[in-house]
Amino acid sequence: MAIYHFSNQIISRKKQQNTIAAAAYRSGERLVDERTNESKFYKRQVEPITHILAPSHAPKWVFDRQQLWNEVEKVERQWNAQLAREINVALPKELSHEEQEQLAIEFCNEVFVKDGMVADLAIHRDDEENPHFHIMLTIRPFNEEGTWGNKQVKIKEIMNGKQQIKAIHTTDWNTKEKLVYWREQWATYANQFLEKNGFPERITHLSNKDQGLETLPTIHEGVVARQLQNEGKESERIRINMERKEYNKIIIELSEVKKEKQIKERTEMFVRRFTPLEKKQLRESAKSLRLFVNFENINTRRNQLDKWHARLEFSQDSVDTFKKMNRIERETDMLDHAENILENEANRFLEKYYPNFNIEDHSKEQRIEVVETTVTQNKRLSSHEIEKVIIDLEKKQIEKDLFVLLNNRPQFVLSIQKEIQRAEKQFENLRLKNGVNFADGSTIQNASEKELRKMQFLLKQKENLNKSLGLLGMLYDHQLQAMYPNWDGRIYLSIEQKEFFVMAEEYYGKNITPEDFSNPPRKYSKDEQMEIIFSFHQISNGNIDTYKRHQSIELLNKKYPDFQTDNQSYKHMFYNECMRYSDEIGQERMNQLKSAFDVQSVFKEEDSQLERSTTFGPKSNQNSNFLSDGTDFFSILESAIREADRKWREAELEQKNKNKRHRQKGMER
Known part of the structure; x- marks a missing residue:
């Protein structure tokens, strides 16, 4: 996703900085500092895309990077001289490399070069997730004939009856207003390119506070911070971003919950039928589990606990392990209890609003999904709409199951075999309970219609499970035939x-x-x-x-x-x-x-x-x-x-x- 980043800094002799070294690092070229005769070179994994852009009245030698910055070093004689301005800008990831380059060039020409600056541009793509460009800008202007101009002019003025000499900048490039203008222009140019190339994303130069957002903005991490992290060291900038992202995640989730609550409060006709005791128990469960209790969150937390339990099962016995296992057991019991409440409430809801809905013929997931959809859409669903809800749920489940299957094939085979055994056992228990002997057709009458439907359901389930194993076997056969x-x-x-x-x-x-x-x-x-x-x-x-x-x-x-x-x-x-x-x-x-x-x-x-x-x-x-x-x-x-x-x-x-x-x-x- 496109992000907004636009940082500005001054390269100055007071900070013991050098424009030759800075330009060499950003361009990836080998440059010689004529004052010290030192060669500056910084090898980059990915070669930068570089351009030098200059106003028409600038001398031709500005297009030679080494001469340009050596001339800057020569003309600036003060020990604390400001040598160059450097701006670091994040490029929209959505754009192609060619579009990113075109955007950077157009922005620099229109905003800086037309104002009289020479722009040394370098696009970096060492990290494809963080495309950006550096601009080194001249601070001293050029005269119309191509010679260096003055940064400041000194004027005399009388203050309090005394004559004083005051320095006046010849340009407005160092003002705060100009920096705000540049930041705004970058958002404008980037958004124009995104729109022109068919992307809906937009960026803004405004802070989160100015936009009325409660979330905190992240800070630019930079290559040094990422390098520290890759080396296993801690980076303060990355730590700050992680904390802010976690905070923002909570703010966004709270915002969504508030929005859903407001919608339900405005127009609520279908209400959840929890008893006072159930409401109290759900509140206690939510507090203890530290999650919003719904069917999806219960399943997610249950999966997390299963994985945690699997890891602890083979840990050495200790007080800490014992405490963790106890916690898993307690949370699992709470999840089971909360799930039973949701299921019972869903059954009551369906009996009230859908008296013809056959609860026994539908799974727990399907029943709860019908209830959730009814409450969300705030209307009674038609039989066609109920069928669509169930089909959509099955599609989602199939997508999840396919992902799990392709990445957990051994467990899938074992789980299918277990389900087949479970279905066989349930079927046999029902048959024996009702005294059904399929060799004697008259015994079928011993079972109620409800239990006969359940037996048919189990037979169909076993058939489908065997088909699933067969499909996986075919997948293996095709792969082995090719191998x-x-x-x-x-x-x-x-x-x-x-x-x-x-x-x-x-x-x-x-x-x-x-x-x-x-x-x-x-x-x-x-x-x-x-x-x-x-x-x-x-x-x-x-x-x-x-x-x-x-x-x-x-x-x-x-x-x-x-x-x-x-x-x-x-x-x-x-x-x-x-x-x-x-x-x-x-x-x-x-x-x-x-x-x-x-x-x-x-x-x-x-x-x-x-x-x-x-x-x-x-x-x-x-x-x-x-x-x-x-x-x-x-x-x-x-x-x-x-x-x-x-x-x-x-x-x-x-x-x-x-x-x-x-x-x-x-x-x-």
Whole structure:
């Protein structure tokens, strides 16, 4: 998003500054200071885009950067002389590189050059998220014939009967009014370019206070602050911005809540039917949980607690761990209680306003969404509108599920298998409870219509869940066919084994070959592993807030763009690789790895799932070894290949025998 930043400073000899060094740093050119014969050069990762812009009456030599600033150093003789003005301006990220350059040139020409200044312009894009340009401006004007003019003229005047000499500036470039004008003009030019190129964003030179906003403006961080942060050091400017962003986030959220409350208070016909006791309990829950109690916030907090619990489950027993586990248990109980209140209230609401709405046929999420939409739109929904609300909710859930699925495939398989088992158990309990025997059609009458509908729902649910597993299996089959087109045994892998092969290919960026079993590849070096582990250890620290955690993840993604932080399979592979090199990494980092990654709980669940199957042949310690020290991952793949090939050979042999028997029967006939 386009931001407004326009800072102004004077480069002066009093501050022991030098225009040659300043110009060299901003332009990326090697310049020689003729006074000291020193060469000034500052290597930049990305070459700046530079221009020198000058009024028509300026001498030709101003277009030579080295001569321009050496001439400035020569003409200014005072020990405290002001040498140049430097302005730093943020460019709108929405514009293309060409549009940004055109905007900077046009602004400088119209605002500074037409006023008589020479502008040394340098556009910096070292950080694509922070495109900006520097302008070094001459402070001394040029005469019409191209010679240096005077900054000031001295005049005599009589004050209190005494003659005094007063210095008068020949230009208004140093006035506060001029600076305000420049700041305003930058907003005008930038907004014109944004509008011309079809972007709705706009910037303003006005402060938040002048705009009537309660939020606090952020300050310019600069390359030095970001460099300190990348080195793991604290930057005061970045800390201030983080605090202000967190404050602004709260102000914005409060503003939204106030706005929603005002809308509901103005025109409220459909009211929530909470009992006085329920209202009191919800207020207490909101206070204890420190969140606005609604269904979405409850689910978000529940997910956070689940992740926290998974990390603590494998921590060493201590008083601190015990306290945290107790807190998780207390909060979970409060969330369950608040959710039950919301669900009961939603049911009462639907019974009052939608007497024909069949509560039993709809999930808790669907019921609550219908209630929320009714209250928000302040009208009774038609059957068509209710159907649309439910479809939209399903679409949102599918989008979330797809994201979770693609980044949490092993957990998805396990959760689906658990849901299938749960549906089967519920179905069987209902069947036994009602004495239904499907071999005897007359027993179906034992069950009520309501329970028969529930049994049909469970059968349909199981069918859909099996389809989901089938779709994931097809996804794996397509990937394996592309990876190993000449290996027929791949079709005999279990879904867990297929995941292992796909997981390895995603991580290493190549197919696993027999050579890898004897010499496993390594993706990250020792130093890279240690740095990534430390980053995740900081991210998983429960004492840092959400904003700081997000910032840490962004820094990790920036340094290691190929590391898929949201992909659990990828994180499993990294965890496994680190376990393989645990001796190199050291005990401290390994402890951080185990505390930061919640993959252990997943591995544990995968292990139990694999033990229940016979996919890897006879039960052994293969899986548990892989989970504990990471040494047997490639042995698991090798075993899977042998087992799949064995099944393929048996199937081939069975097919040949079947064909042989078929031919013999034909001959007998």
